[in-house]
Amino acid sequence: MSKILIRGAKVLGGEPRDVLIDGGTITQVGTGLSGEGAEVVEAAGRVLLPGLVDLHTHLREPGREDSETVLTGTRAAASGGYTNVFAMANTFPVADTAGVVEQVWRLGQESGYCDVQPIGAVTVGLEGRKLAELGAMHESAAGVTVFSDDGKCVHDAVIMRRALEYVKAFGGVVAQHAQEPRLTEGAEMNEGVVSAQLGLGGWPAVAEESVIARDVLLAEHVGSRVHICHLSTAGSVEIVRWAKSRGIDVTAEVTPHHLLLTDELVRTYNPVYKVNPPLRTERDVMALREALADGTIDIVATDHAPHPHEDKDCEWAAAAMGMVGLETALSVVQETMVDTGLLDWAGVADRMSFEPARIGRATGHGRPVSAGEPANLTLVDTAYRGLVDPAGFASRSRNTPYEGRELPGRVTHTWLRGKATLVDGKLT
Amino acid sequence: MQRHLISAADLTRDDAVLILDTAEEMARVADRPIKKLPTLRGRTVVNLFFEDSTRTRISFEAAEKRLSADVINFTAKGSSVSKGESLKDTAQTLEAMGVDAVVIRHGASGAPYRLATSGWIDAHVINAGDGTHQHPTQALLDAFTMRRRLVGRDAGLGQDLSGRRITIVGDVLHSRVARSNVDLLHTLGAEVTLVAPPTLLPVGVGSWPCEVSYDLDSTLTKSDAVMMLRVQRERMNAAFFPTEREYSRRYGLDGERMARMPGHAIVMHPGPMVRGMEITADVADSDRCTVIEQVTNGVSIRMAVLYLLLGGNEPAVTHARTTEEK
Numbered sequence: 152m153s154k155i156l157i158r159g160a161k162v163l164g165g166e167p168r169d170v171l172i173d174g175g176t177i178t179q180v181g182t183g184l185s186g187e188g189a190e191v192v193e194a195a196g197r198v199l200l201p202g203l204v205d206l207h208t209h210l211r212e213p214g215r216e217d218s219e220t221v222l223t224g225t226r227a228a229a230s231g232g233y234t235n236v237f238a239m240a241n242t243f244p245v246a247d248t249a250g251v252v253e254q255v256w257r258l259g260q261e262s263g264y265c266d267v268q269p270i271g272a273v274t275v276g277l278e279g280r281k282l283a284e285l286g287a288m289h290e291s292a293a294g295v296t297v298f299s300d301d302g303k304c305v306h307d308a309v310i311m312r313r314a315l316e317y318v319k320a321f322g323g324v325v326a327q328h329a330q331e332p333r334l335t336e337g338a339e340m341n342e343g344v345v346s347a348q349l350g351l352g353g354w355p356a357v358a359e360e361s362v363i364a365r366d367v368l369l370a371e372h373v374g375s376r377v378h379i380c381h382l383s384t385a386g387s388v389e390i391v392r393w394a395k396s397r398g399i400d401v402t403a404e405v406t407p408h409h410l411l412l413t414d415e416l417v418r419t420y421n422p423v424y425k426v427n428p429p430l431r432t433e434r435d436v437m438a439l440r441e442a443l444a445d446g447t448i449d450i451v452a453t454d455h456a457p458h459p460h461e462d463k464d465c466e467w468a469a470a471a472m473g474m475v476g477l478e479t480a481l482s483v484v485q486e487t488m489v490d491t492g493l494l495d496w497a498g499v500a501d502r503m504s505f506e507p508a509r510i511g512r513a514t515g516h517g518r519p520v521s522a523g524e525p526a527n528l529t530l531v532d533t534a535y536r537g538l539v540d541p542a543g544f545a546s547r548s549r550n551t552p553y554e555g556r557e558l559p560g561r562v563t564h565t566w567l568r569g570k571a572t573l574v575d576g577k578l579t
Numbered sequence: 580m581q582r583h584l585i586s587a588a589d590l591t592r593d594d595a596v597l598i599l600d601t602a603e604e605m606a607r608v609a610d611r612p613i614k615k616l617p618t619l620r621g622r623t624v625v626n627l628f629f630e631d632s633t634r635t636r637i638s639f640e641a642a643e644k645r646l647s648a649d650v651i652n653f654t655a656k657g658s659s660v661s662k663g664e665s666l667k668d669t670a671q672t673l674e675a676m677g678v679d680a681v682v683i684r685h686g687a688s689g690a691p692y693r694l695a696t697s698g699w700i701d702a703h704v705i706n707a708g709d710g711t712h713q714h715p716t717q718a719l720l721d722a723f724t725m726r727r728r729l730v731g732r733d734a735g736l737g738q739d740l741s742g743r744r745i746t747i748v749g750d751v752l753h754s755r756v757a758r759s760n761v762d763l764l765h766t767l768g769a770e771v772t773l774v775a776p777p778t779l780l781p782v783g784v785g786s787w788p789c790e791v792s793y794d795l796d797s798t799l800t801k802s803d804a805v806m807m808l809r810v811q812r813e814r815m816n817a818a819f820f821p822t823e824r825e826y827s828r829r830y831g832l833d834g835e836r837m838a839r840m841p842g843h844a845i846v847m848h849p850g851p852m853v854r855g856m857e858i859t860a861d862v863a864d865s866d867r868c869t870v871i872e873q874v875t876n877g878v879s880i881r882m883a884v885l886y887l888l889l890g891g892n893e894p895a896v897t898h899a900r901t902t903e904e905k
C-alpha cells in the first residue's frame with residue numbers, strides 16, 4: 152500500500168491541512184507536507200471527515216440477495232462515505248446464532264469496501280419470546296455488541312428487561328425498534344390529518360413513545376444502557392431528553408429521511424414514501440433536527456432498507472416498508488443540518504462517525520483525523536449540488552424517496568485503512 | 580371534466596352540478612320503452628373488482644350497457660390475482676385487450692390513484708370504492724338524491740345544495756362513503772355534521788370541512804337529510820363499542836327518533852343496511868327512506884360520469900398504447 156497525500160482539505164470543516172497516509176495509518180497532519188513518493192489528492196475546498204459509521208443498515212444477505220448483498224451494500228456504503236456499517240439481524244435465516252453473524256462478518260471482510268459489523272437478534276427468530284444466544288454471538292469471530300430485533304419491537308417488558316440486563320456482562324447494548332404492536336395493527340402511515348383524508352391505517356406517535364418511555368425506565372431500573380432506533384416524533388425527543396436529564400444511559404438515532412420528509416408526501420400514494428417508522432409531520436421534523444443539534448439525539452443512522460422494484464411498484468397496502476439511504480445520507484444531513492446552520496462539520500463527524508462507533512464499540516472507526524490513527528477517511532465536495540439519480544446507485548435497489556430531488560454535497564473519496572474504495576466519486 | 584374520477588374532492592362545484600344535471604337527462608332514458616343510448620358504442624369498459632360488491636358492480640354494468648358500451652367484468656376471486664398477479668400486471672393485461680375505461684373497486688386505499696397516475700395504463704380510471712378512502716359515484720348519487728328530494732327534480736337543475744343540513748351517522752372511521760360525501764357536500768355548499776362514537780371517528784377529523792358531534796338526538800332536529808352508515812357487527816370485537824344493543828340505542832335510527840326530524844327531512848343509506856343495528860325496519864321501509872331511490876339514481880349518475888369522462892359525444896378513437904406493437 153503506497154503513500155497518499157490529501158492536500159489542503161478542511162479537516163472536520165476547519166482550516167486547510169495536508170494529511171499524509173502511509174499504509175493503513177495517518178502518519179502526519181500539517182501544512183506544507185511534502186508529496187514526494189505519494190499519490191497526491193488535491194482537496195482544496197473540500198471537507199475531510201473520519202470515515203462514516205452507520206449503526207443501522209440492512210444488507211439483506213443471507214436470504215434477500217435480490218434486493219442487496221453484503222458486496223453491493225458495502226459498495227453503496229463506500230459510495231456514501233462509510234467505512235463501517237452495522238448490519239441488522241432481520242435476514243433469512245435471522246442472525247440469531249453465532250453461525251449466521253460469522254457468515255455476514257466474513258462476507259464483509261471479503262468485500263473489502265467497508266467493514267461490516269453484524270448486529271445480533273435479541274430473540275430467536277425475532278419472535279420476541281426467547282432470548283437468542285447473545286453471549287455466543289458476542290464471543291464469535293463477529294464479536295457482536297449490538298443486539299436488535301429491528302423491524303420488530305421487543306414488546307414483552309420482561310424479555311426486554313432481561314436482554315438489557317444480560318448484555319451488561321460483555322458491554323453489549325440493545326437497540327430497540329420502538330413500536331407497540333397492538334397500537335399499530337393495520338398501520339400504514341402516520342396517524343393524523345393526512346391519514347384521516349387518505350383512508351390509510353393510522354400509526355400513532357404514542358405507539359413509539361410509550362415503548363421508549365417504558366424502556367428508558369427499564370434501563371434505569373436495571374442500570375443498563377439502551378439505544379433507541381430511528382426516533383420519529385417530537386414526543387420521543389421529549390422522553391429521551393427527560394431520560395438523559397435523569398442520567399439514564401440512553402442513546403438515540405434519527406434517520407436522514409425523518410430529518411427531511413413529511414407525511415404530506417403520502418398524498419401521492421407512492422410507496423417509495425412507505426417506511427417504518429412512518430414519515431411524520433413538519434413539527435416532528437423540526438423537533439428531530441433540533442434534538443440532533445443539541446445532542447438529545449446522538450447519531451444519524453440510515454436504516455438503509457433495500458427492496459426490489461416490484462415491492463414498490465404497486466398499491467400502497469401491498470408495498471414493502473423502507474428506503475435506501477447509504478448513498479444519500481450525508482447529502483440529506485448537509486441539506487437539513489449544515490446548510491441550515493444547525494450543525495457544523497465537526498458536529499457531523501460527531502453524529503455520523505465518532506458517536507455511532509462509540510455506541511457500537513467499533514474498533515478502529517470513529518477516530519480523530521490525527522497522526523497515528525487508522526486511515527478511515529471521507530472527502531466531501533460540499534459545494535456540489537445535483538439531482539439524485541438512482542440509476543447511478545451502487546446499491547442493488549433503487550427505492551429512494553429523493554429521485555429527481557436536488558441535494559447538496561458529494562462524497563468524492565473514501566479510504567478504508569488507507570485503501571481507496573471511492574476515487575472521484577467512482578468505486579475502485 | 581378530468582380524465583379520471585378518483586376522489587370527490589377533485590370535483591369543482593361546476594363539475595359536480597354538471598354531473599347531476601347530466602344524470603337527470605340520463606334518468607329520462609330509463610323512462611323510455613328502449614332504455615338505451617348509442618353514445619359509447621364501440622367503447623370497452625372493464626369492471627375491475629378486487630373486492631366483492633355485487634350492487635356497485637351491477638349498477639356500473641347497467642349504466643355501461645345503457646350507454647351501449649362493451650362490458651367486461653373481472654373479479655379477483657378465482658382469477659390470476661388470487662395466484663399473486665400484481666395490480667399493475669392485471670391492469671396492463673386488460674388494457675392490452677383494448678379497454679377504454681377501467682372501473683375499479685379495490686380494498687387498498689389509493690389503488691385507483693396509483694392506477695391513474697403511475698403510467699401503467701392510459702385508460703380512464705373510475706374509482707368504484709377504494710379501501711377506506713373514497714367512493715365518489717356514491718357521493719354523487721347521494722347528492723343527486725338529496726337535490727331531487729330537497730330542491731326538486733326540475734327546480735334543482737343547475738343548482739347545488741347550498742344551506743342544506745346533512746347529518747352522516749355511524750362508522751365514519753372505516754367509511755369511504757363518509758369521506759366522499761363530506762368532500763362533495765362541502766363543495767356543493769351543504770352543511771355537514773358527522774355523528775359517531777369517538778372511537779369511530781378518525782384522528783384528524785377536525786381538519787375536515789364539517790361539524791362533528793357525539794350526540795345523535797341533538798342533531799336530528801336540525802337535519803334536512805340523515806344518512807345512516809352501515810356498522811359491521813365485528814367492530815364490536817375490536818372494542819369500537821361495547822355491544823350491538825348499546826350502539827343501536829345511542830346511534831341507531833328508530834321510528835321515535837325519525838319522528839323528531841323536520842317533516843321534509845329524508846333518511847338515506849348507502850346499503851347494504853344492517854336492520855336492527857343502525858336502522859330499524861320501520862324506518863328502512865318508510866316513505867321517508869330513500870334507499871331504493873338511491874339505487875335507481877346510482878345508475879343515472881354512473882351513466883353521466885361515464886358519458887362525461889369518456890366524451891360520449893365525440894367519436895370513438897383507438898388509443899395509442901393498444902395500436903403500438905410492443
